[in-house]
Amino acid sequence: MMRRRIWALALASSIGGTLWAQSDSSSAAEDDFSQYDNLGFVDAGAKRFCSPKIEGLSPAKLISLGYDYQGAYNLSASNIFKVEDGTYALDPNGQPMVVSRGSQAKVNATYGVRAGFNIPVISKTNLVWQMGANYWNTQYAYDEPPTTESNLLHQTLSEHGLRTTGVNTTVFKPLDRKNFLLFQGSADLSGTYGIEFMPAQYLRYSAALIYGRRPTEKKQWGLGLARTYRVGEINYIPVVLYNSTDALNKWGAEVLFPARAHVRRTINPRNMIFAGYELEGQSYRLWRDPASGVDLRNEDLEIRRGEARFRMVYEFSLKDFIWLSVQAGYRFQYRFDVDRLVDGVEIYRAFGLLRDDSYAQTNVLGNPLYFNVSLNLVSP
Amino acid sequence: MLRKLSLWAASALIAFTSLNFELQESPGDKLIGVWEPSNGRSRIKIDKIGTKYYGRVVWLIEPNDPETNLPKTDKNNPDAALKNVPLKGYRMLKDFVYQTDGTWSEGTIYDPLNGSTYNCVIKMKDKNTLDIRGYIGVQALGRTDVWKRLATAPAKK
Numbered sequence: 001m002m003r004r005r006i007w008a009l010a011l012a013s014s015i016g017g018t019l020w021a022q023s024d025s026s027s028a029a030e031d032d033f034s035q036y037d038n039l040g041f042v043d044a045g046a047k048r049f050c051s052p053k054i055e056g057l058s059p060a061k062l063i064s065l066g067y068d069y070q071g072a073y074n075l076s077a078s079n080i081f082k083v084e085d086g087t088y089a090l091d092p093n094g095q096p097m098v099v100s101r102g103s104q105a106k107v108n109a110t111y112g113v114r115a116g117f118n119i120p121v122i123s124k125t126n127l128v129w130q131m132g133a134n135y136w137n138t139q140y141a142y143d144e145p146p147t148t149e150s151n152l153l154h155q156t157l158s159e160h161g162l163r164t165t166g167v168n169t170t171v172f173k174p175l176d177r178k179n180f181l182l183f184q185g186s187a188d189l190s191g192t193y194g195i196e197f198m199p200a201q202y203l204r205y206s207a208a209l210i211y212g213r214r215p216t217e218k219k220q221w222g223l224g225l226a227r228t229y230r231v232g233e234i235n236y237i238p239v240v241l242y243n244s245t246d247a248l249n250k251w252g253a254e255v256l257f258p259a260r261a262h263v264r265r266t267i268n269p270r271n272m273i274f275a276g277y278e279l280e281g282q283s284y285r286l287w288r289d290p291a292s293g294v295d296l297r298n299e300d301l302e303i304r305r306g307e308a309r310f311r312m313v314y315e316f317s318l319k320d321f322i323w324l325s326v327q328a329g330y331r332f333q334y335r336f337d338v339d340r341l342v343d344g345v346e347i348y349r350a351f352g353l354l355r356d357d358s359y360a361q362t363n364v365l366g367n368p369l370y371f372n373v374s375l376n377l378v379s380p
Numbered sequence: 381m382l383r384k385l386s387l388w389a390a391s392a393l394i395a396f397t398s399l400n401f402e403l404q405e406s407p408g409d410k411l412i413g414v415w416e417p418s419n420g421r422s423r424i425k426i427d428k429i430g431t432k433y434y435g436r437v438v439w440l441i442e443p444n445d446p447e448t449n450l451p452k453t454d455k456n457n458p459d460a461a462l463k464n465v466p467l468k469g470y471r472m473l474k475d476f477v478y479q480t481d482g483t484w485s486e487g488t489i490y491d492p493l494n495g496s497t498y499n500c501v502i503k504m505k506d507k508n509t510l511d512i513r514g515y516i517g518v519q520a521l522g523r524t525d526v527w528k529r530l531a532t533a534p535a536k537k
Binding site for chain 1: 404416418420425456469490495496497507513515516520522523525528529
């Protein structure tokens with residue numbers, strides 16, 4: 001009798017063990033992790049591709065809402081001359097006819113909202129494609145509001161400010177485990193427009209194509225060519241990509257030269273400090289309501305804004321994926337000149353190597369301190 | 381006679397248990413196995429516990445922390461109590477439930493590189509390939525990684 005009870009108990013234990021095994025497919029034997037050291041793919045044809053990111057890189061921003069503020073500076077605007085048939089129109093005395101006289105004015109602050117988003121459309125191992133959009137609004141607060149007698153640039157900036165609305169795309173195509181192609185393109189509508197957009201003919205296109213290598217998980221570099229407005233006017237320039245992180249994940253570099261270059265100090269993966277610079281620039285159509293006076297549309301004028309921002313940036317996680325970015329630095333003007341298009345066609349000067357046309361207006365800005373704060377939703 | 385009856389009863393119970401086991405295998409169990417993320421720096425073993433699927437780190441290309449030369453721990457975890465938990469063995473996929481549309485969802489994925497946990501959905505592209513999409517709130521705000529199944533018997537790489 002006793003033997004039968006023991007046998008029944010053993011059987012019950014056995015069944016119980018089987019049922020337990022059903023509810024947890026792992027087992028204690030798997031704590032011997034060495035059994036996973038030398039495994040190969042089941043699918044022998046499976047290929048590995050390099051990732052667009054490296055270890056330690058600052059997180060990509062999916063959604064960003066920020067505010068940019070520049071301190072006070074003087075803006076010295078030169079004469080704007082009348083042009084007919086591609087040459088200066090002359091007055092009865094044989095002097096160029098002035099459309100608007102030059103003057104200097106103090107700008108107390110330049111400020112505005114900057115918003116953007118980037119959404120992955122395709123995110124696969126062998127292709128990553130992102131689409132995004134951005135909106136920047138820049139307002140100019142003059143110490144003394146310009147009058148109708150003031151230079152047209154002051155009037156325009158004071159009354160309308162500058163805006164950029166654009167769309168962009170990024171395609172990362174890994175070729176294998178080490179090599180990749182990176183394409184970035186954008187179409188921006190920049191000008192003095194308000195609620196109504198300007199005609200699409202004023203869209204400005206930028207693009208860059210880079211061939212890169214990712215020799216390790218902590219380093220990638222690349223070389224390419226870009227069509228850019230970062231110095232204010234159209235240019236075709238070589239670009240260099242370089243991202244790296246040191247062995248201890250403390251220091252790194254994030255560079256897309258000449259657009260930007262930063263040294264990164266990683267306090268921890270949720271706290272990072274950067275020091276470096278970024279070039280900013282656009283070509284802004286001077287688009288003004290003809291009812292307000294001079295119709296600048298007929299003058300075919302565009303502001304070529306190019307500036308360098310030398311800065312410190314602190315980025316940190318407020319909570320999980322919500323990051324705050326705070327930056328402060330020095331805004332250095334490279335160009336804020338007004339260019340006159342010839343029959344609607346931009347002048348490609350190639351830094352004066354190809355052409356040496358004069359600007360319609362040459363302006364000088366003081367270089368103030370600036371700060372920028374943004375709230376960001378960062379990518380996984 | 382009694383002995384024969386006991387043996388018959390035991391056989392029936394074992395057969396029933398085996399049948400029960402077969403019946404409890406779900407289509408979702410094809411997720412079970414060892415998988416390698418696209419960066420090739422780790423291997424994850426996915427198991428089923430109860431009715432849900434979990435994945436834990438079983439291999440790291442760089443098992444030791446270069447700073448301490450000791451086995452890596454979850455030092456980026458925002459919870460200070462978990463910072464010393466070894467990464468090897470860490471459950472980074474949690475609570476996945478197989479759905480009728482052929483996906484595994486309702487689970488989370490943990491990224492030890494930044495200590496963040498994301499919503500996650502798993503799709504099987506073919507029997508040896510997974511699309512693992514980590515996302516924030518809605519799937520549009522996310523990133524997909526492709527994982528490949530590894531042969532559990534040792535093989536030359």
